[in-house]
Amino acid sequence: MPRPQKDRLVGHPPLFTDFKPVGIRRKALETIILSLDEYEAIRLTDHLNLEHSQAAEKMEISRPTFTRLIEQARSKIAQFLIEGRHLSIEGGNIHFRGNTYKCEDCGNFFQSEIDKIIGKCPSCGSENITDFASEFGHGNCCRDRGENSSDE
Numbered sequence: 484m485p486r487p488q489k490d491r492l493v494g495h496p497p498l499f500t501d502f503k504p505v506g507i508r509r510k511a512l513e514t515i516i517l518s519l520d521e522y523e524a525i526r527l528t529d530h531l532n533l534e535h536s537q538a539a540e541k542m543e544i545s546r547p548t549f550t551r552l553i554e555q556a557r558s559k560i561a562q563f564l565i566e567g568r569h570l571s572i573e574g575g576n577i578h579f580r581g582n583t584y585k586c587e588d589c590g591n592f593f594q595s596e597i598d599k600i601i602g603k604c605p606s607c608g609s610e611n612i613t614d615f616a617s618e619f620g621h622g623n624c625c626r627d628r629g630e631n632s633s634d635e
């Protein structure tokens with residue numbers, strides 16, 4: 484498959500991916516798609532309070548590219564809050580640095596490095612766990628990614 488854009492790096496898959504105003508039916512709402520790289524831009528800058536340059540480095544993109552990304556992400560979030568939309572986090576040319584899991588038996592969330600395979604919940608030992616990276620269509624991100632090709 485051709486890769487039109489260099490893959491960006493995202494720390495971990497998000498825990499929550501679907502949002503909507505309370506009391507309005509999902510079907511009555513337009514959907515805004517927030518891509519995983521836009522989500523990561525928000526997380527790094529507005530949640531962890533990193534500088535744009537630090538956040539750009541973590542995602543392995545240039546600073547101007549990061550600035551465009553965060554502006555686009557904020558504009559979508561503003562539209563979601565003010566106009567009332569269904570917001571879904573999905574897609575984007577990305578790979579994950581780490582994975583997130585949920586134990587379906589005890590409800591515990593936990594994280595690991597992307598190259599580790601976790602087969603059991605560390606809290607209760609259950610093997611009934613959901614692998615979030617694979618829910619997004621990723622796995623060991625992604626085995627054929629090759630050496631880090633240089634950015635611009």
Ligand SMILES: [Zn+2]
Nearest residue numbers: 586589604607
């Ligand atoms: Zn558990």
Ligand SMILES: [Zn+2]
Nearest residue numbers: 578621624625
């Ligand atoms: Zn991947």
